[in-house]
Amino acid sequence: MRNLKCVIAYDGTNYHGFQRQPHQTHVATVQGRLESTIKQVIKQEVDIIGASRTDADVHAEGQVFNCYLDCSIPTGKFSLALNTRLPNDIVILDTTEVDAKFHARYHSQGKKYYYQVYYDQFPSPFLRNYAYHVYHHLDLDAIKDALPYLEGKHDFSSFRAAGCNASSPIRTIHNLSMEQKDNLITFSIYGDGFLYKMVRTIVGTLIYVGYGKLAPAQLKEILAAKDRKAAGPTAPGYGLFLEEIYY
Structure with missing residues (x-):
């Protein structure tokens, strides 16, 4: 075999x-x-x-x-x-x-995702299945200020969707960054693993920071709350890409 x-x-x-x-x-x-x-x-x-x-x-x-x-x-x-x-x-x-003992899920040492947000008054017909379209102005500097609060080892219960069956909410985000090219914003996130809908909830919360509904420093409070209701909405699935699995 x-x-x-x-x-x-x-x-x-x-x-x-x-x-x-x-x-x-x-x-x-x-x-x-x-x-x-x-x-x-x-x-x-x-x-x-x-x-x-x-x-x-x-x-x-x-x-x-x-x-x-x-x-x-x-x-x-x-x-x-x-x-x-x-x-x-x-x-x-x-x-x-x-090797016969290799297991794709259990032997993974880390995963890298990216999420695309299209930021413009009108949607793009070419990105409708690959980027989340937002109409409102985003404060990108505020979003950048918020990113470091999520890096490192934390209890990510506030970013964990109902139905998550992970035994522990503790995860480590090694790197979280944002890049802008014209009207396309890309969030890149690399960590040792992710909870159910964790990446999408992080993106939805960062968009709230961009809207001014949350201050960057409030990310620390959201983590400490360990309550999903404390974070922002879950961004839709179609903007998310699994980029690489590390072994």
């Missing part, structure tokens, strides 16, 4: 997230598409293990999964065989054979 590690990219627009939905086989998920396509290639049932359970509409440039297969297809040809059968919004970027 071989353990294959695959790096994939996908446009999450047409999917209800990465993870297959139990008892809902009619719901399109990235995992479901991958498993059905692998079955076409090797004529065997397979359960893949994803590194990150991205939500509906969330995209990925460097998602990782592993799976155990009893087949002799070379790794390079395995990627090609899947890509010729997968829909054009899912692509296998790389396949390697790894």
Whole structure:
């Protein structure tokens, strides 16, 4: 039995997230598409293990999964065989054979996401599935002042959505930055792991800072509250991209 590690990219627009939905086989998920396509290639049932359970509409440039297969297809040809059968919004970027003990989720040492916000009076038809459009003026200097409060090791309970089953709310954000190019603002966040909807709640809270509804220093108070009601709204999924998984 071989353990294959695959790096994939996908446009999450047409999917209800990465993870297959139990008892809902009619719901399109990235995992479901991958498993059905692998079955076409090797004529065997397979359960893949994803590194990150991205939500509906969330995209990925460097998602990782592993799976155990009893087949002799070379790794390079395995990627090609899947890509010729997968829909054009899912692509296998790389396949390697790894140690039998490798687990895509449990062996992850860190993840990097970015989130796009389009800041203009009118929306862009070309970014409607890839950036959150905000109409109001944003104080970008205030947002930059708020970023350092979230870096480091903290209890992120205030940024944790209901339904999160993580055993601990403690996470470390190694780096949180913001860049602007014309009307597109990109938040980049790298950490050891993230709670359910944590990145999107951070972005929604930072946008509130940009609106002037929160002062930058209030991020410290929001963290200390350990209460989801203390933070801002959850930004929509379509602006979020899983950039890379670190091992």
